[in-house]
Amino acid sequence: MIAIEDVSKRYADGTVAVDRLSLQIPDRSITVLVGPSGCGKTTTLRMINRMIEPSSGTIRVDGEDVRSRPVNTLRRSMGYVIQNAGLFQHRTVLDNIATVPRLLGWSKQRARERAAELMERVGLDPAMARRYPYQLSGGQQQRVGVARALAADPPILLMDEPFSAVDPVVRRGLQEELLRIQGELGKAIVFVTHDMDEAITIGDRIAVLRTGGRLAQFAAPDEILSSPADPFVEEFLGSDRGIRGLSFLSTRDLELDRSRVFPVGSDRREMSGRAPEGAPVLVTDADGRPLGWADPGSWDGDVEALEPYGPVFEVGRDSLRVALDRTVLSPTGQAVGVDGSGKVLGVAGQETVAAAIRSARRRRRAADAPQEAPAVKAGR
Numbered sequence: 001m002i003a004i005e006d007v008s009k010r011y012a013d014g015t016v017a018v019d020r021l022s023l024q025i026p027d028r029s030i031t032v033l034v035g036p037s038g039c040g041k042t043t044t045l046r047m048i049n050r051m052i053e054p055s056s057g058t059i060r061v062d063g064e065d066v067r068s069r070p071v072n073t074l075r076r077s078m079g080y081v082i083q084n085a086g087l088f089q090h091r092t093v094l095d096n097i098a099t100v101p102r103l104l105g106w107s108k109q110r111a112r113e114r115a116a117e118l119m120e121r122v123g124l125d126p127a128m129a130r131r132y133p134y135q136l137s138g139g140q141q142q143r144v145g146v147a148r149a150l151a152a153d154p155p156i157l158l159m160d161e162p163f164s165a166v167d168p169v170v171r172r173g174l175q176e177e178l179l180r181i182q183g184e185l186g187k188a189i190v191f192v193t194h195d196m197d198e199a200i201t202i203g204d205r206i207a208v209l210r211t212g213g214r215l216a217q218f219a220a221p222d223e224i225l226s227s228p229a230d231p232f233v234e235e236f237l238g239s240d241r242g243i244r245g246l247s248f249l250s251t252r253d254l255e256l257d258r259s260r261v262f263p264v265g266s267d268r269r270e271m272s273g274r275a276p277e278g279a280p281v282l283v284t285d286a287d288g289r290p291l292g293w294a295d296p297g298s299w300d301g302d303v304e305a306l307e308p309y310g311p312v313f314e315v316g317r318d319s320l321r322v323a324l325d326r327t328v329l330s331p332t333g334q335a336v337g338v339d340g341s342g343k344v345l346g347v348a349g350q351e352t353v354a355a356a357i358r359s360a361r362r363r364r365r366a367a368d369a370p371q372e373a374p375a376v377k378a379g380r
């Protein structure tokens with residue numbers, strides 16, 4: 001547990017970067033510091049590993065004041081990842097990752113073995129071990145940065161806008177990778193970003209800071225989205241917080257319609273009879289995988305003539321946000337729900353998704369929201 005207790009930072013020129021900040025950062029969870037440029041996120045992060053000393057207040061790790069430990073020992077107990085990775089350009093990937101173990105006195109061989117193990121953990125091809133940072137893409141460099149920070153197995157990971165310099169697709173991959181690694185390793189991660197979507201995707205808890213380094217709200221992402229503390233937080237969340245909040249509601253209990261799903265070769269009279277009046281039907285292959293939409297009144301059985309079924313959602317894994325999105329993208333307004341192997345479980349329109357949203361909210365209210373774990377993580 002990291003406890004930030006009434007901490008302020010006033011720089012020499014009088015700028016107050018952080019103002020009487022108090023935060024309890026739990027173990028085995030990702031705490032995100034988010035807020036507009038200049039609100040004191042980096043200053044706060046760097047006070048934890050004493051790259052910056054607070055002007056007042058105390059920071060404790062597991063009850064112990066960070067000032068009571070030699071600064072080098074303290075920093076080695078905290079992995080640190082920054083934007084653009086900050087790799088040593090003259091060292092290979094393997095030696096970059098082995099840096100801290102070597103500083104800790106590990107033999108070269110043991111440190112390199114550990115580095116190779118970490119390359120695998122962060123999803124880097126072993127063939128990259130002998131490359132230099134300039135021979136890697138931005139996303140690969142960030143992975144090396146994460147591996148290097150994890151090398152000595154520190155209990156705490158400090159990450160300062162680590163994925164800001166890569167394109168959105170790579171960034172998404174890095175976020176998923178971080179969540180996977182965190183699922184395996186369970187560190188206390190403090191993650192700085194100015195991007196609310198990133199905060200919602202990866203944070204177990206989010207601290208929203210306002211300019212001047214004051215805390216505006218500290219809560220779980222779904223709570224921040226559903227109950228922003230004040231107009232500042234509300235504005236920072238943007239105009240679609242309702243839709244974003246659906247990321248935390250599961251499609252598990254969505255009432256899927258199976259009556260209009262038919263395997264190819266089905267009798268067309270049966271199709272027209274069973275499907276709702278005038279409604280298109282979804283045709284699947286013999287294994288139950290979607291082929292496309294048909295109008296049962298006019299379709300002649302030619303699979304080539306089916307209308308594309310659009311992107312699908314995975315029932316139970318994807319959120320109601322994804323299901324709603326799929327209804328918008330579907331040519332029929334009906335989203336196709338599949339199981340993990342891609343077989344159709346049924347279809348759902350916007351009314352069905354809306355009903356699921358209402359009942360999920362009712363359940364959540366009844367269960368007293370703060371106790372209920374988010375149904376879905378990561379805003380898929």
Ligand SMILES: Nc1ncnc2c1ncn2[C@@H]1O[C@H](COP(=O)(O)OP(=O)(O)OP(=O)(O)O)[C@@H](O)[C@H]1O
Nearest residue numbers: 011013015017036037038039040041042043044194
């Ligand atoms: N060494 C310094 N001397 C004076 N002022 C500083 C110094 N470092 C930072 N600041 C100021 O302190 C405030 C907080 O800076 P900080 O870098 O912590 O913000 P941030 O939220 O991380 O910003 P960004 O998102 O733009 O990186 C800003 O007004 C900044 O200009």
